Amino acid sequence: MLPPLSFLSTPSDPLSRRRQYHILMALLAIGCAVLLSLQLNTGSLSISRDQLAQALMGQGEALAEQIVWELRLPRALLGMMAGAALALSGALMQGLTRNPLADPGLLGIGAGAALASATLIIIWPNLPRGLLIPAALVGALLVAWLTWRLSRRHERSMARLLLAGLALNSLVTALLTLMTWRATGDQLRWLLFWQLGSLERADWPLLGVMGSILLFAIIRLNWLARGLDLLSMGEASCRHLGWPVQRLQRETVFWIAVLTATSVALCGLIGFIGLILPHILRLIVGPGHTRLLPLCMIGGAALLLLADLLGRTLLAPQILPPGLMLALIGTPLFIHLLLGRRALPM
Amino acid sequence: MLDVRSLSLSRGHRIILNHLDFQCAPGLIGLIGPNGAGKSSLIEALAGDRAESCQVYWNQRPITEWPALDFAQVRACLSQRPEASFDFPVSDWLKFSRTPHADLTTESDQWAEHPALAGAIAALGIQSLLERTLHSLSGGERQRVQLARTLAQVWPLDDTPRLLLLDEPLTGLDLSHQHRLLRTLQTLGQRGVCTVVALHDLDLAARYCQQLLLLNQQTLVANGTPHQVLTSQHLADHFQLDAEVRHDLTPWPIILTR
Structure with a gap:
């Protein structure tokens, strides 16, 4: 039985909520740093702390430096x-649809990115990996655009958006499965990579691209967060407060597609984080997006690091996919939080 | 102030409102009519939500030509079924109302002392609800919070004329809060706020509104004071109501149904 998580309950007064946000932010940042150092220490070759510090500063043994800089750190x-x-x-998608059960994976955006990448790699096996990000982006944006168009065909509604997304997701997933069925050898390995998700194919130039995309997203975070807060009153009320609703919706869809596509191109389909983490954090700090979005970023970073670390160590030398580990870690915690509350922040 | 010039609304091939012309000065203006008369559509058009809103003028300027943020500083609107998708604290919900004015952030500690919020909170009597969250409130309490949020957006802090649009705001309110809200709207009218409110309760409309707009079958069938609009003939023709209207008992007309 998990211990009661009383410190996770949402305090009602603004001062306590702000204090809780800062404490949680600090805890997650410390958690990230600890998990990062554990990640760098963990692997088939044991590297001591001193060796690790020397390797990071470029003054260590050649093998240790190579392992740290080319494998573990990326x-x-x-x-x-x-x-x-x-x-x-995930948090952006839930804010946009005003539905805590929405997720880019559920709406087919992740599968669209995976399908586009997989198709390209099967047609062009020696494809430079840098082209995977634009290919995934095209797939993600195409599915996002189709979902958006279908949901606005007659009277706009979020239920229609979710249903259109679910239908497209089924179609795209079926196409991906069809490709798996027809694939052979290397193609099958790539397709499994996208379907299971993996952090093994990291390299520095692509990390630079992803880092830049995250940086641009962070620059827009405050505007998006304030807009999504107002959007929770409904589109008309948000517009009545002078906020450009259509621009907010378009930009949010763009960032959902870009962020999902980049992560799918680099590490395949990793589910669960986008759906569950914003939900759990909303239970703790409340639904305000100015706090929720930064917390989701740092919490997501820590959670995937933890999932990968456990996946690499629990059944070593076998490596379990991080998506599987995420479901195993997150589901009990999520159920525990749900059972501990009478009202949900929906 | 509010000037509607030959406003027509349609949805697909269906005409909702046909060539409406009327003006409203600051004060409480009641929008009455049977179900499906087009009251909510008219409120949407007055708020600037429809393409046809270019036929609506606020201070001699079509509302579609107002910059969105400038218009949001002088116009607030509460729809018939306001949304509250996530379980925000009531305090955050109220702070959002000042977004167009940029004079309050969600991190402000002294927010309850802001004159607009303090005025709206006192008017709706929601002091005891400020520490709660939206989904923990009853239907009537939530409606009062939504009303306070809407009022705080255009609460008069200077002489600028303001427009307040409320679609059936009395839904869920008990009798004392219904009277309290309408008295507040009357007071705001004296301070330059033009409030157009869709109402179903004709007795309350008669008592508190200075002008009534009666809609039926896509047209504005009557426009004037409660004494001019609330007549036995109008009630029979447009509400299929057999009633006697007494104009001599109180300063406002009294409807006696038979």
Whole structure:
């Protein structure tokens, strides 16, 4: 039985809520740093703390430096960035649809990105990996655009958006499965990579691209957060407060697609974070997006690092996919939080 | 102030409102009519939500030509079924109302002392609800919070004329809060706020409104004071109501149904 998580309950007064937000932010940042150092220490070759510090400063043994700089650090950074991107896109999707059960994966955006990448790699096996991000982006944006168009065909409604997304998701997933069925050899390995999700294919140039995308997203975060807060009153009320609703919706869809597509291109389909983490954090700090979005980024980074660390160590030398580990860690915690509350912040 | 010039609304091929012309000065203006008469559509058009809103003028300027943020500082609107998707604290919900004015952030500690919020909170009597969250409130309490949020957006802090649009705001309110709200709206009228309110309770409309607009079958069938609009003939023709209207008992007309 899990211990009661009383410190996670949402306090009612603004001062306590602000204090709780800062405490949680600090805890998650410390957690990230600890998990990062554990990630760098963990692997088939044991590297001591001193060796690690020397390798990071470029003064260590050649083998240790190679392992740290070419394998472990890129993998850890990819985990952090992909976790942050997935959690942020999930929170944005839930804010946009005003539905705490929405998720970019549920709406087919992740599968669209995976399908576009997989198709390209099957047609062009020696494809430069840098092209995977634009390909995934095209797939994600195409599915996002189709979902959006279908949901606005007659009278706009969020139920219609979710249903259109679910239908498209089924179609895209079926196409991806069809490709798996027809694939052979290397193609099958790539397709499994996208379907299971993995942090093994990290490299520095692509990390630079992902880092830049996250940086631009962070610059827009405050505007998006304030807009999504107002959007929870409904489109008309948000517009009555002078906020450009259509621009907000378009820009939010754009960021959801970009963040999802980038993480899918670099580490395949990793579910669960985008759906569950914003939900859990909303239970703790309340629904205000100015707090929720930054917390989701840092929480997503920590959670994917933790999932990858456990996946690499629990059944070592076998490596379990981070998506599987996420479901195993998150579901009990989520159920525990749900059972502990009478009202949900929906 | 509010000037509607030949406003027509349609949805697909269906005409909702046909060539409406009327003006409203600051004060409480009641919008009455049977179900489906087009009251909510008219409120939407007055708020600037429809393409046809270019036929609506506020201070001699079509409302579609107002910059969105400038218009949001002088116009607030509460729809018939206001949304509250996430369980925000009531305090945050109220602070959102000042977004167009940029004079309050969600992090402000002294927010309850802001004159607009303090005025709206006192007017709706929601002091005891400020520490609660939206989904923990009863239907009537939530409606009062939504009303306070709407009022705070255009609460008069200077002489600027303001427009307040409320679609059936009395839904869910008990009798004392209904009277309290309408008295507040009357007071705001004296301070330059033009409030157009869709009402179903004709007795309350008769008592508190200075001008009534009677809609039926896509047209404005009557426009004037409660004494001019609330007549036995109008009630029979447009509400299928057999009633006697007494104009001599109180300063406002009294409807006696038979």
